Amino acid sequence: MAHTYAHPRPALAVDCVVFGLDDQDLKVLLIQRDLEPFAGRWALPGGFVRGDETLDQAALRELGEETGVSRVYLEQLYTFGDPARDPRERVVSVAYYALVRLSDHRIQAATDARAAAWYRIGELPALAFDHRRILDLALARLQGKVRYQPIGFELLPTKFSLTRLQRLYETVLERPLDKRNFRKKVLGLGILAELDEVERDVPRRPARLYRFDEKTYRQQARDGFLFEI
Amino acid sequence: MAHTYAHPRPALAVDCVVFGLDDQDLKVLLIQRDLEPFAGRWALPGGFVRGDETLDQAALRELGEETGVSRVYLEQLYTFGDPARDPRERVVSVAYYALVRLSDHRIQAATDARAAAWYRIGELPALAFDHRRILDLALARLQGKVRYQPIGFELLPTKFSLTRLQRLYETVLERPLDKRNFRKKVLGLGILAELDEVERDVPRRPARLYRFDEKTYRQQARDGFLFEI
């Protein structure tokens, strides 16, 4: 930091890996580029950082502008700075990731020129730049994180069944979990409140509904409690 | 990424949090600034990224230039982008951290103008910019990481006693560990080779010496083995 301030400056961008969850699938939000390079290719939403905003703000703003998705909690992932990652000139990109409820963020039918869409993990198109690498890192981080932070709960309806919650974790982790063990574990955490209510209009025995007991969770988090699935 | 490429560009820097370990202490490598702002204050080594180098390369280069420390494994920590973190103009900084053996990196008596020195964690001077925040984050990350990666072994002499190794972990984690459990654990990992040698010239029963069995460790790492202290 003790140098002069005259330097060739790389451009600074942010990119967002937004995972969307519905009952079946884990998806990623992509946009279709309309400019070169990689015109027509799918890419992560993102763009350049403005002079007066934090990196977090830039990520949120670009995400909103390009996809209409707002009010998400973005977490910084990693900064990619390979000089050749943009074929034209140097662009350093700070990557963010988030996990949201798909039903809260239906993409509006492309009213503006640019298309945005949710793609299933595992059915991804070729991506622009090094975005595939960014996405892979984000997925690994998400799967690591979900095991010791109760991320998923916010992604369900207020009232949900344990099976629903289990499916959520299985979707994110991409592997099956044992039903009895899952229930033991998650109920043992004490952060679910059992409701006097069950599913309705299902062609089978209706499941008991629960809600996330945020108050208890916060308290436990304060006391250094370790969440783990 | 679909915008035009004309933007006011923040300057891009890297900063390095280098932890040094000796038998007693965990220290951090700091340099004394000779320029405004914060002239005379201590700061993390770092500087601006050049046009043709990766971020990792920039961090290594700056660290070498400012402190003489080289051949360390730097890991990216976090990117700090608050518009006001530099009082003059906007500087976004990608922070790195590393853990090295203190005895390998004695700082040469300041032959050039700028001073570099190791400071004990817990006896830190006031730091320039937001470097205190960066340092705190790095320490938290180090303490988290050391528990599931055998970072520390490289920091000891080739031959070392188990007590020495335990002190190392206690120093980094800043808490005492149980002797018997520690030995059970670390020997159970199978990555230490027992030598036919003991300490010499100690005024007590001499301890058996071990060496880090890197070959076995690499093999286990390949097989998805999980290290944990």
Added chain:
DNA sequence: CCAAAAGTGTTTCACTTACACCCATGA
């Protein structure tokens, strides 16, 4: 023989894992 650290095992407890059957409901 004294000081100082080296070295050593066992028990308890908590948690993870594997595993199979009956139940309630709507169609």
Added chain:
DNA sequence: TCATGGGTGTAAGTGAAACACTTTTGG
């Protein structure tokens, strides 16, 4: 009555944590 998922308990194994005394050496 059938199909569908809802709901439940136990046993075995693994690993973490707590804990105290004897041994060896140099001075």
